[in-house]
Amino acid sequence: MSASYLEATARERLLAVLDADSFSELLPPAQRVVSPHLGQLDAPVSFDDGVIVGEGKLGGRAVMAAAQEGGFMGGAVGEVHGAKLVGLLRRAVVKQAAGVILLLETGGVRLHEANAGLIAVSEVMRAVLETRAAGIPVIVLVGGANGCFGGMGIVARCANTVIMSEEGRLAMSGPEVIETANGVEEFDSRDRALVWRTTGGKHRYLTGDCQQLVSDDTEAFRAAAIAALDQAGDAQLTLAALEAEQEMLRRRIATFGHADDPMDIWAELGVARPETVPMLEAEAFTTMAQAHRIVSPA
Amino acid sequence: METLTFRFEHGQRRLKATSELVGVVSSGNLEVLIENAVLNGACAIEVKTAARGFGAIWEAVMQDFQQRWQLADTRISINDMGATPAVVSLRLDQAVEAMVEEDR
Numbered sequence: 001m002s003a004s005y006l007e008a009t010a011r012e013r014l015l016a017v018l019d020a021d022s023f024s025e026l027l028p029p030a031q032r033v034v035s036p037h038l039g040q041l042d043a044p045v046s047f048d049d050g051v052i053v054g055e056g057k058l059g060g061r062a063v064m065a066a067a068q069e070g071g072f073m074g075g076a077v078g079e080v081h082g083a084k085l086v087g088l089l090r091r092a093v094v095k096q097a098a099g100v101i102l103l104l105e106t107g108g109v110r111l112h113e114a115n116a117g118l119i120a121v122s123e124v125m126r127a128v129l130e131t132r133a134a135g136i137p138v139i140v141l142v143g144g145a146n147g148c149f150g151g152m153g154i155v156a157r158c159a160n161t162v163i164m165s166e167e168g169r170l171a172m173s174g175p176e177v178i179e180t181a182n183g184v185e186e187f188d189s190r191d192r193a194l195v196w197r198t199t200g201g202k203h204r205y206l207t208g209d210c211q212q213l214v215s216d217d218t219e220a221f222r223a224a225a226i227a228a229l230d231q232a233g234d235a236q237l238t239l240a241a242l243e244a245e246q247e248m249l250r251r252r253i254a255t256f257g258h259a260d261d262p263m264d265i266w267a268e269l270g271v272a273r274p275e276t277v278p279m280l281e282a283e284a285f286t287t288m289a290q291a292h293r294i295v296s297p298a
Numbered sequence: 299m300e301t302l303t304f305r306f307e308h309g310q311r312r313l314k315a316t317s318e319l320v321g322v323v324s325s326g327n328l329e330v331l332i333e334n335a336v337l338n339g340a341c342a343i344e345v346k347t348a349a350r351g352f353g354a355i356w357e358a359v360m361q362d363f364q365q366r367w368q369l370a371d372t373r374i375s376i377n378d379m380g381a382t383p384a385v386v387s388l389r390l391d392q393a394v395e396a397m398v399e400e401d402r
Contacts, residue, residue: 009322029331032375042299044348044379046323047331071324230300 005143005218006167010052011068013103016218017141017225018065022057025090027084030272035078037113046072049080053088059226061098064088068105070146076110077152082120089127093134100131102159105173108150121151128158129237137161137232141221142168142210144178144209147199149174160235161228162210163221164201166282170209171199193278197262202277202285206266208248208294215282248296269293301319302345302353304360309341309370313397320396321389330375332393335373347378359383363390 005013014023027033029047038045050072056065066088068075077085086103092100109117128138138159142148147169149158156162156170164170173181175189175198188194197203204210212228214220256265266274269292280288317333335342347357374393381389 011319029319029329030333039299044323044346044377046329046377047375048318048324069322071322071327154393174348 002217002219003015004216005141005165005221006145006216009056009071010069010105012104013141013218013221014052014054014056014067015063017101017103017222018056018058022253023054023065024056025052025054026088027053033080033084035077035080035113037116041112043112049078049084050075051081051084055095055097058099058101058222058229061229062095062228063099063101064092064095065099065101065103068144068152070144072104073112074108074146075104075106075144076108077106077117077121077124078110078113079116079120079169081110081164082117082124085124086120086127089124089131089138090154092131092136097136098183099136099232100128101141101225101229102138102155103141103144104148104152104156105142105144105146106148106150106152107146108152118151121155125156125158128155132158132160132237135235137227137229137235139225139232141225142170142201143214143216143221144168147171147174148239157209160232161212162204163212163214163224163228164204164210165214165216166196166201166278166285167216168201169196169199170201170204171241174200194261197278202280202289203207203265205286206269206271206289206293207252208296211296213282213286216285220282244261245296248294252294266292300347300350300353302347302356304343304345304357306341306360306364306369307339307341309364309372310368311398312370313372316397318393318396320392323377323379325379326381326385328376328381328389330389330393331375332397333365333373333375334397335371337371337373338369341369341372341374343374343376345376345378345381347376349378349380350390355383356386359386359390363387367394369394381388 034045143165263274
C-alpha cells in the first residue's frame with residue numbers, strides 16, 4: 001500500500017521507513033526531556049522536543065535513526081533536540097551501527113534558543129563527520145512540507161547520501177529569508193512554482209546536491225534508503241573527495257552563476273524541454289535526468 | 299501558558315503497562331502522552347495550554363472523556379497549542395485506543 005511521506009508525522013515516517021516492529025526509541029516522551037528554554041519564554045514544549053531518536057533495523061541491518069517533527073516549531077533545532085541527534089550519532093560509533101538514517105524536516109536553528117540552538121546545529125555537523133570518519137554511512141531523507149533549511153541544510157550535505165522527493169526542499173536560506181534580505185525582485189517567495197524549481201528535489205538532483213529522487217511515498221523512501229545503505233561503501237570523507245566536491249561547486253557557479261531561473265540551468269545541462277520537468281513522475285524524471293545531471297563525487 | 303489539572307477517582311478500565319504519544323504540538327493541535335501509573339484507581343490529567351482562559355471548557359471535555367472511558371491508574375499529560383474541543387476529544391480517544399489495542 002502506498003502512503004504519502006509528506007503527510008505522515010515524524011513517528012509514522014520512522015515506523016514506515018524502518019523494518020516492521022524493529023524500532024525502539026531512546027529518550028522516549030515519557031522521560032519528558034523537554035526544552036529548558038521554551039518554558040522560560042512561556043512557549044509550549046513537546047515531550048520529545050520535536051525529534052524522535054532510536055535504534056532499529058533497515059533491510060535487516062542494525063541502524064540508528066532519527067526523525068524531526070516539522071509540525072513542532074517547524075522542526076527547528078533547540079538545545080535538547082540537537083543533543084539528541086548528537087547522542088544518536090555518537091552512539092552509532094560506539095555500537096558500530098551499519099548506518100545512521102536521518103529523516104530531516106527543519107527550518108534550521110530554533111531562534112528562541114539563540115546561541116544554544118546555533119551551537120547544537122554545529123555539534124550535529126561535527127557528529128555527522130565523526131560518524132563518517134568512523135566508517136559509518138549517514139543517509140538523509142528529505143520529503144516533509146517544511147523542507148530542510150539553514151544549518152540543517154548543511155548537515156544534510158555533510159551526509160553520504162541525500163534522498164529527496166520532488167516535494168522535499170533543500171537549501172541554506174529559505175525563500176522568505178532571501179526575499180526579506182534581497183528584495184522581491186531577487187526572489188519572490190510567494191511564487192510557489194519558482195520556490196520548488198529552486199529548492200525542490202528535482203533541481204537538487206539535477207545539480208548534484210541529491211543522489212536519489214523518489215516519489216512522495218514512504219515505501220519509495222524506504223527502498224531508496226536500503227539501497228543507499230547497500231551501496232554506501234567507504235563512508236569516510238577523504239581529502240580527494242572534498243577537493244573534487246569543491247571543484248564541482250566552483251564549476252557550477254562559474255557555469256550557471258548568471259542564470260535567472262533554474263529552468264535556464266536545466267536547459268544548459270541539456271534538458272530538451274525544461275518546462276516539462278516539473279510535470280514528470282519521479283521515475284520518468286530520473287530516467288530523463290540521468291544523461292544530464294551533475295554527479296556529486298561525495 | 300496556563301496549566302490545568304484534573305483528577306477523576308474510582309475508574310474501572312486499566313490500560314497496558316507502557317505509554318503512548320499521539321498528536322503533535324502544532325498550531326490548532328496538541329500532543330497527548332498517556333501512561334499507566336499507580337494512582338489508587340484514579341485518572342490524573344495535566345494540561346499545559348497556550349490558550350489562556352478556557353478552563354471551564356477543558357473541564358467539560360475532560361468529564362465527557364472520563365465518562366466515555368472510566369480510566370483507572372492512568373496519567374495523561376497534554377501539551378496544547380490551541381486545539382478546539384473536538385480535536386482534543388479525538389486525540390484523547392486516539393490515545394486510549396492505542397493503549398487498549400493489545401487487550402482485544
